[in-house]
Amino acid sequence: MTAPPTPVATDEPLLPGSIEAYLATRVPVCGPDDTAGVVRRGLHDRTFDTVADIAVCRGTRLLGLIPAEALLAADEGTSAAELMDADPPVVRPGEDQEKAAWKAVQHGESSLAVVGPDGSFHGLVPPARLMGVLLAEHDEDVVLRLSGVTASAANARHASEESLGARLRHRTPWLLLGLLGAGLAAWLVGGFEETLSEDVRLAFFVPGVVYMADAIGTQTESLIIRGLSVGVSIRRVLRLEVLTGVALGLLLAVAAVPAVVAVFGSFDLALVVALSLFAACAVATVVAMALPALMSRLGRDPAYGSGPLATVVQDLLSLLVYFVVATAILG
Known part of the structure; x- marks a missing residue:
């Protein structure tokens, strides 16, 4: 020794x-x-x-x-x-x-x-x-x-303490994209002016359909971003989350029918709202999964961009679904 x-x-x-x-x-x-x-x-x-x-x-x-x-x-x-x-x-x-x-x-x-x-x-x-x-x-x-940190503690600290200029650079482009989406949404609604003029009650449910789709999409998006931060593959949650979106859309559709009929006395209007809710919620779930995954694959932080971008896409698709269904049933 x-x-x-x-x-x-x-x-x-x-x-x-x-x-x-x-x-x-x-x-x-x-x-x-x-x-x-x-x-x-x-x-x-x-x-x-x-x-x-x-x-x-x-x-x-x-x-x-x-x-x-x-x-x-x-x-x-x-x-x-x-x-x-x-x-x-x-x-x-x-x-x-x-x-x-x-x-x-x-x-x-x-x-x-x-x-x-x-x-x-x-x-x-x-x-x-x-x-x-x-x-x-x-x-x-x-x-x-x-805490939603996808890299290291140093990166997390940098993101929290970065200057005003850096914060604006990271966030402004996505918000400008959202502003563009708002303009597209107004143009889309204007394209269905004739459908709205035939039954003005359709306008009452636009905010509700868009909001519910956004709410479900936000829930899915939060789960996906959290999963990506701990290394969970999108493939592992894809089937279950899609089924969840479909099930939630179905539950909301079933709940909407008697409420609309009771207030407005129209089964056709209730059917438009119900089918739109079902389709919009299912589509919003898919969009909310796809965008964070795509941004992560491209090396971009999904916490910055996927929220505003998903909102724009979900809103446009929800409006399109709603007015297509309304035109098919009431037109």
């Missing part, structure tokens, strides 16, 4: 999130020619930060790691060179703690060796500390993703 590694002196502060914050330097170290019996006896009457792995070094240079279970099961005369893993997971000082921990997990080792650029052995990050890193990173990721 040789002396544990001496921590490398440095005037540089640890980088935030550096794996060195979890480093253990009081670890068992042996040479490649030491036998299993010698190494086992060297563990007695000494205190270590961890004995999950034994570092095999030649001088200060790391050669490999011996898992404790392999050491305990080995014959007395087996050399450390025969027992060691000559290709253990190794990281440099300053390595990001999350990347370092996942490197150990993917390699299947219980400890992670920290080695300088010159090959000098700095110490081990033991299993309990690796678990602490993974749990801390997991908690951080969950908080960020449940």
Whole structure:
């Protein structure tokens, strides 16, 4: 057995999130020619930060790691060179703690060796500390993703603290697109002026049909954006969400028929409202799923653009559905 590694002196502060914050330097170290019996006896009457792995070094240079279970099961005369893993997971000082921990997990080792650029052995990050890193990173990721953050904490902070000019640049184009959509909606309604003049009561239900489609679309859109932020594939929710939109449209249609008949005394008008609600709500669900997915695929943040764009598309389609149905039934 040789002396544990001496921590490398440095005037540089640890980088935030550096794996060195979890480093253990009081670890068992042996040479490649030491036998299993010698190494086992060297563990007695000494205190270590961890004995999950034994570092095999030649001088200060790391050669490999011996898992404790392999050491305990080995014959007395087996050399450390025969027992060691000559290709253990190794990281440099300053390595990001999350990347370092996942490197150990993917390699299947219980400890992670920290080695300088010159090959000098700095110490081990033991299993309990690796678990602490993974749990801390997991908690951080969950908080960020449940908050709708799709990249990193730095990106989230930047989006929250960006200047007035940056906020206007990010939001104004989508709102101008919404203004254009409002103009198209007015033009679309004007195209059905004759239908409206034949039964002015149709105008009473335009806001209701458009609003209900927007409301259902907004619910779907929120679920999709939240799902994208945690890595949920659109394919996993496509069928269920489409069925939900159809079911909600059907429920609203069934509820609308007796209410319209009771107030206006017209079954034909009630049928127009009911069919329009059903179709508009189903279409709005599809639009609300498609646009965030498309924007995410194009590398754009769906939180900025999909809402205004989805509203424009849903409103135009809802109006078109409503007046087409009205023309077919009342015309």
